[in-house]
Amino acid sequence: MNTNSGKVTLLSAGPGELDLLTVRAAKALAAADVVLLDDLANPEIVTLAPQARVIRVGKRGGCRSTPQAFIERLMRRYAQKGLHVVRVKGGEALLFGRAGEELATLRDAGIPVEIVNGISSGFAAAAGLGISLTHRRHCHGVTFVTAHTEDHGEPDWAALAATRTTLAIYMGMRRIGSLASALLASLPAETPAAVVQWAGGANERRLLTRLDRLAADATDAGFGSPAVILIGNAIGESMETDWAQHASSHGDAAHACAA
């Protein structure tokens, strides 16, 4: 453990709207000397860190605008100067992204780390749809999986379908056709499916459809990244939705709507 007072806070920025940050996250930002900002986080988050030097280190799925090694080097360098570095990651820091590598780097350097949890976009998507991810009538759990093969390899879609859990698929828009086809080998064509783009953000868009029409409907409606794809019978509960906060579809016809 190094002796200076430097440390890193691995901070979950949540899905978009700043009031979805935890109170703890807001306090950490207010105390930050340096903010390393992920480009999936709401850029307005820097207004909560008025005294901090802000460095944008975005890294969109596929196109690497900032190499991971460089981000880790920055965290080490500033923390070893005795500064409080807040590494802001979109959504929940411990779900996808590279928190594992960043934690290992900081541990190896003996730099204290605090982790501040946040709201992952899959939960914000479910809130937008007005559904539980695990309605007990339909399933006994939910699986969060990434289709970003560079990072995690292609998931075993048949094995995932066999769990009968709700599937929350991250970074899947660029292979929505192939993953839907793979799942259709194991799941009924009419399995409810949804796409929520910018979940939890001011510009949230939702699409409700069924597995066999998922890719075509998402393409027709112009849905793109960042978005969460939700598949499973629990998603069907949203089909009944008809209330103020959560516009939604009726019957099983596809229907896109802004938040």
Added chain:
Amino acid sequence: MNTNSGKVTLLSAGPGELDLLTVRAAKALAAADVVLLDDLANPEIVTLAPQARVIRVGKRGGCRSTPQAFIERLMRRYAQKGLHVVRVKGGEALLFGRAGEELATLRDAGIPVEIVNGISSGFAAAAGLGISLTHRRHCHGVTFVTAHTEDHGEPDWAALAATRTTLAIYMGMRRIGSLASALLASLPAETPAAVVQWAGGANERRLLTRLDRLAADATDAGFGSPAVILIGNAIGESMETDWAQHASSHGDAAHACAA
């Protein structure tokens, strides 16, 4: 849609510490007329709702102190009187619990609902262990599943193991022996496993071990509900942990520690 101004906020209380609430949740509590309090939520949360009438409607896994139907009736009754009802649920409201039934009831009654997401204990447990739930070296996702059979039926442990995702098992302490045995039929004995009791709370306790010793070690160390059981190679990253915020074990020997 009814015409009075009553509404229900389905509010996620998070895993324990009040500063893990979102800013949006704190605002909703401050504006509440009635608070229906889950017994898995930190009771101190009522200090954030000074003007609200507080009704405790706890319902621990297994022993039903308050019937679900009665809770739903209370929500409807107060909202239909024009009041702002905040239904406080421990952790993330859309993960397990009965949010699905409560949302359906409120929709049927035409009562507007706002859902406020929160931190589920599985994420707080990972923060306590200092790990990503989805380290890309080990897996491409995480599955949240309940072992509370009354609610969701016994999960298909073989199918879950086959996904090679990290498993975050809720409400599993009373059948930790049988679920560990079931998973040992599909996963190596040395698969890293952890138990985190009161994750994210002031009295958080963590146990790090391996799948074949999970049940015995948890029993010996006196771990009980509420706790999250984490199983998978990504959990093994915590074995290396040796830093200020997150005491942990070394090697693969079991080791329990308070937060």
